[in-house]
Amino acid sequence: MPSPLINSLVEALRILPGVGPKSAQRMAYYVLERNRKGGDKLAYALQQAIEKVGNCAKCRDLTEAEVCGICSSPRRLQHELCVVENPTDVTVIEQSGIFKGVYFVLMGHLSPIDGIGPQDLGLDILKARLVEGEITEVILATNPTVEGEATAHYIQQMAKDAGVAVSRLAQGIPMGGELEYIDSGTLSQAFAGRKTV
Amino acid sequence: MPSPLINSLVEALRILPGVGPKSAQRMAYYVLERNRKGGDKLAYALQQAIEKVGNCAKCRDLTEAEVCGICSSPRRLQHELCVVENPTDVTVIEQSGIFKGVYFVLMGHLSPIDGIGPQDLGLDILKARLVEGEITEVILATNPTVEGEATAHYIQQMAKDAGVAVSRLAQGIPMGGELEYIDSGTLSQAFAGRKTV
Numbered sequence: 529m530p531s532p533l534i535n536s537l538v539e540a541l542r543i544l545p546g547v548g549p550k551s552a553q554r555m556a557y558y559v560l561e562r563n564r565k566g567g568d569k570l571a572y573a574l575q576q577a578i579e580k581v582g583n584c585a586k587c588r589d590l591t592e593a594e595v596c597g598i599c600s601s602p603r604r605l606q607h608e609l610c611v612v613e614n615p616t617d618v619t620v621i622e623q624s625g626i627f628k629g630v631y632f633v634l635m636g637h638l639s640p641i642d643g644i645g646p647q648d649l650g651l652d653i654l655k656a657r658l659v660e661g662e663i664t665e666v667i668l669a670t671n672p673t674v675e676g677e678a679t680a681h682y683i684q685q686m687a688k689d690a691g692v693a694v695s696r697l698a699q700g701i702p703m704g705g706e707l708e709y710i711d712s713g714t715l716s717q718a719f720a721g722r723k724t725v
Numbered sequence: 726m727p728s729p730l731i732n733s734l735v736e737a738l739r740i741l742p743g744v745g746p747k748s749a750q751r752m753a754y755y756v757l758e759r760n761r762k763g764g765d766k767l768a769y770a771l772q773q774a775i776e777k778v779g780n781c782a783k784c785r786d787l788t789e790a791e792v793c794g795i796c797s798s799p800r801r802l803q804h805e806l807c808v809v810e811n812p813t814d815v816t817v818i819e820q821s822g823i824f825k826g827v828y829f830v831l832m833g834h835l836s837p838i839d840g841i842g843p844q845d846l847g848l849d850i851l852k853a854r855l856v857e858g859e860i861t862e863v864i865l866a867t868n869p870t871v872e873g874e875a876t877a878h879y880i881q882q883m884a885k886d887a888g889v890a891v892s893r894l895a896q897g898i899p900m901g902g903e904l905e906y907i908d909s910g911t912l913s914q915a916f917a918g919r920k921t922v
């Protein structure tokens with residue numbers, strides 16, 4: 529009923545997670561009635577990020593650089609590698625301040641049903657890094673879900689084959705929980721109480 | 726800690742109503758990890774709407790046309806004018822299907838404290854239309870809040886001065902409520918039970 533351009537904007541906003549038809553409409557009107565400057569900035573920020581943010585060549589985390597800030601930092605322990613499912617997990621662990629090593633971001637987990645195999649998670653890259661010899665410890669921080677556990681198990685085997693020590697975050701993470709919703713305190717416990725597997 | 730471009734995107738998303746730091750981050754990662762095409766579409770829809778959507782010359786509602794679809798429709802009763810605060814209110818009333826006339830959208834309400842006077846609400850345009858003679862009835866549908874009532878009162882006087890009948894939506898709208906959150910049934914009642922003021 530309103531203008532086609534407003535309808536298109538409402539539709540487009542609905543791609544965002546957690547945004548239903550009502551809130552999409554509220555957002556569209558808010559931008560057009562009260563904050564066109566903010567809307568312009570948002571459009572620009574989206575385009576810039578989409579165009580320029582890719583994956584780190586070493587850890588696969590999202591970055592606009594060839595190699596991300598953590599992988600290229602001399603202040604990080606480059607021999608200690610924490611494997612996580614998503615970039616959000618890196619942010620959560622960084623906020624806790626408990627970990628001084630580097631990451632490997634799978635961008636998902638093994639899921640044969642969805643056709644997601646080792647290649648899709650960059651496990652060939654990870655394997656090459658493990659064989660290389662710089663990494664001495666792998667900390668598995670995939671989510672404690674069925675898929676996360678299966679993925680952890682796969683990587684555990686890979687690390688053992690390469691002769692690299694492996695541990696798994698254990699204490700404090702509730703079963704079935706997702707890493708990104710866990711507080712720093714619980715996370716610190718999980719790091720401190722990690723077990724060799 | 727992540728890339729500056731991701732940070733800018735997270736910041737930009739926070740202008741949207743109801744989006745806090747956590748959901749902004751989730752949205753940014755979602756777009757970059759899983760839906761870059763949707764993100765591109767959103768950026769384009771924002772730019773198009775911001776560039777091309779303006780206000781209807783007759784009713785001030787948001788539209789990309791000179792005069793909006795409702796104001797230019799031969800199937801609408803052009804002599805019956807419903808005054809609302811926001812474009813969202815037009816959408817809500819249209820969804821109820823109870824009203825066949827046209828609208829005047831104030832884009833706010835009188836608020837001396839915020840320096841919002843009659844001019845800012847386009848009341849000079851409304852006055853000119855009332856004096857013109859085409860409109861025979863004004864239905865006041867501003868929100869039943871203190872400011873909404875004061876605005877209604879002001880327009881009521883204006884309509885009376887121009888010799889135009891005025892009514893105010895009454896039954897069914899809870900005090901202090903906002904029009905955009907009201908269901909169609911309640912709204913139908915409010916239209917049917919409107920009183921001449």
Ligand SMILES: [Zn+2]
Pocket residue numbers: 584585586587588589595596597598599600
């Ligand atoms: Zn990296």
Ligand SMILES: [Zn+2]
Pocket residue numbers: 781782783784785786792793794795796797
């Ligand atoms: Zn119009």
